[in-house]
Amino acid sequence: MEIGNLIEDVAFNLLKLAVIRLPSDVKEALQRAYEEETSEAGKVNLKAILTNIEFAEKMNTPICQDTGTIIFYVKAGAQAKGLEKVEAALRSATKRATKEVPLRPNAVDPITRKNSGDNTGRLIPFIHWEITDGDSIEITALPKGGGSENVSALGMITPGEGVNGLKKFVIDTVIEAGAKPCPPNTLGVGVGGGADIAMKIAKKALLRPLNQPNPNTDLAKLEKELYEAANSTGIGPMGLGGKFTVLGVNVEYAHRHPASYPVAVAYQCWAARRATACINADGTVEYLTHKVK
Amino acid sequence: MTVFKLETPISEEEIRKLKVNDVLYVTGTMVTARDAAHKRALDYFKKGKALPIKLEGLAVFHCGPIVKKEDDKWIVVAAGPTTSTRMGQFEDEFIKNFNVRVIIGKGGMGKRTTIAMKKYGAVYGAFTGGAAVLAAKAVKHVKALEWADLGMPEALWIFEVEEFGPLTVAIDSHGNNLFEEVIKKVEEKRTTVYEKLGV
Numbered sequence: 069m070e071i072g073n074l075i076e077d078v079a080f081n082l083l084k085l086a087v088i089r090l091p092s093d094v095k096e097a098l099q100r101a102y103e104e105e106t107s108e109a110g111k112v113n114l115k116a117i118l119t120n121i122e123f124a125e126k127m128n129t130p131i132c133q134d135t136g137t138i139i140f141y142v143k144a145g146a147q148a149k150g151l152e153k154v155e156a157a158l159r160s161a162t163k164r165a166t167k168e169v170p171l172r173p174n175a176v177d178p179i180t181r182k183n184s185g186d187n188t189g190r191l192i193p194f195i196h197w198e199i200t201d202g203d204s205i206e207i208t209a210l211p212k213g214g215g216s217e218n219v220s221a222l223g224m225i226t227p228g229e230g231v232n233g234l235k236k237f238v239i240d241t242v243i244e245a246g247a248k249p250c251p252p253n254t255l256g257v258g259v260g261g262g263a264d265i266a267m268k269i270a271k272k273a274l275l276r277p278l279n280q281p282n283p284n285t286d287l288a289k290l291e292k293e294l295y296e297a298a299n300s301t302g303i304g305p306m307g308l309g310g311k312f313t314v315l316g317v318n319v320e321y322a323h324r325h326p327a328s329y330p331v332a333v334a335y336q337c338w339a340a341r342r343a344t345a346c347i348n349a350d351g352t353v354e355y356l357t358h359k360v361k
Numbered sequence: 362m363t364v365f366k367l368e369t370p371i372s373e374e375e376i377r378k379l380k381v382n383d384v385l386y387v388t389g390t391m392v393t394a395r396d397a398a399h400k401r402a403l404d405y406f407k408k409g410k411a412l413p414i415k416l417e418g419l420a421v422f423h424c425g426p427i428v429k430k431e432d433d434k435w436i437v438v439a440a441g442p443t444t445s446t447r448m449g450q451f452e453d454e455f456i457k458n459f460n461v462r463v464i465i466g467k468g469g470m471g472k473r474t475t476i477a478m479k480k481y482g483a484v485y486g487a488f489t490g491g492a493a494v495l496a497a498k499a500v501k502h503v504k505a506l507e508w509a510d511l512g513m514p515e516a517l518w519i520f521e522v523e524e525f526g527p528l529t530v531a532i533d534s535h536g537n538n539l540f541e542e543v544i545k546k547v548e549e550k551r552t553t554v555y556e557k558l559g560v
Contacts, residue, residue, distance in 0.1 A: 108362045109529045113529065120494050129494055130439065130494075235560050246544060248468060300554055300557065303547055304543065306490060308543060309542075309543040
């Protein structure tokens with residue numbers, strides 16, 4: 069198959085997989101939350117979530133009516149062929165998925181309020197590029213829901229407060245968010261860099277599976293601490309009270325300016341949708357987040 | 362926690378048995394209404410104009426469904442709840458004027474709605490946010506589409522539903538509001554959470 073068409077097909081499959089089937093780590097985390105939740109309302113809502121996930125898979129329809137803003141992360145092998153075709157292929161895959169899956173048209177001009185109707189528009193779908201060694205192309209689709217996006221936050225902490233300031237900012241963000249982002253959530257926390265860098269790595273942190281702790285032991289400890297603190301607030305599933313306000317907290321960092329301490333919190337709803345595939349130079353495709361027949 | 366299965370039209374007596382944290386399933390007639398439909402309904406009431414459907418004893422759902430037409434029949438594809446706070450400015454008058462018994466949505470509603478629910482006998486049922494397939498599955502058929510000029514999400518969709526739920530009773534007709542109770546408790550815990558983190 070011609071490389072542009074292959075990329076389009078793979079991206080279409082990724083969007084379809086992402087909005088219909090959650091990755092196994094997310095399903096397992098929700099299942100565990102259901103088993104361990106002690107609040108009645110929390111348990112009822114987690115059960116409804118699990119049933120909804122099952123129905124979506126059986127009926128081959130999107131889990132949630134909000135199929136998100138479409139974002140792609142591309143790891144482009146420096147020797148890979150067809151890189152010039154990636155952007156056009158991802159755009160046409162998005163249009164096709166909007167029509168065929170279907171996805172809700174969620175790309176609106178911020179000034180004129182006009183909805184493009186096909187989930188594409190200026191800079192959307194957004195593509196995050198990374199150049200890697202080798203000749204393969206790895207693509208991740210992240211359909212990002214709006215309700216959780218609305219409670220994302222950026223704090224420019226006083227450097228003197230340091231990690232303590234970060235912890236307080238994250239917990240304040242969680243309490244402020246309350247029921248709004250459809251908890252239990254996944255939190256991506258980005259610290260350092262600058263305002264834009266912190267948010268970029270925070271959002272990228274949402275791609276790390278929930279069962280994969282940070283390889284940096286200090287950060288792994290911080291993640292655990294924030295996870296326990298967020299869950300001790302008692303907000304609970306859907307904000308109705310309970311033990312599970314978050315399913316996981318993933319922290320990423322960048323070195324910072326001595327005068328700045330940016331902390332970004334990227335919010336993901338319980339339907340933590342994502343799908344990744346790798347296109348090899350020989351045209352074979354491996355799906356990394358989902359089992360595909 | 363008690364599980365209630367109620368059929369529309371629901372009486373005031375029936376609805377007053379429900380308390381926060383109870384679970385409710387509704388069977389019968391449900392009408393979707395978002396901001397624009399609430400506003401128009403109240404305008405109609407003021408002018409003495411009849412609504413396309415009598416809402417007494419029915420359930421109102423804060424929802425903009427995805428609906429498709431197949432062989433001249435409407436099929437509900439996804440029908441998750443939308444954020445209810447946006448309807449807070451209309452809901453007390455809405456309950457008072459139309460005697461609806463169940464308001465369904467996500468995220469909860471405020472004091473004005475809680476007072477009206479106590480006074481006139483209605484509850485707020487929280488449906489799991491994002492559980493759009495579960496909701497759509499409980500819709501047996503679309504009885505009618507009214508006020509289509511408001512657009513698909515804002516129109517009045519009149520659904521025939523079977524055991525629509527689970528709805529967590531989050532505001533009851535006795536002045537209790539579960540979301541506000543949780544917010545209060547979380548606020549009380551804030552300092553303890555800080556202390557545990559050493560901040």
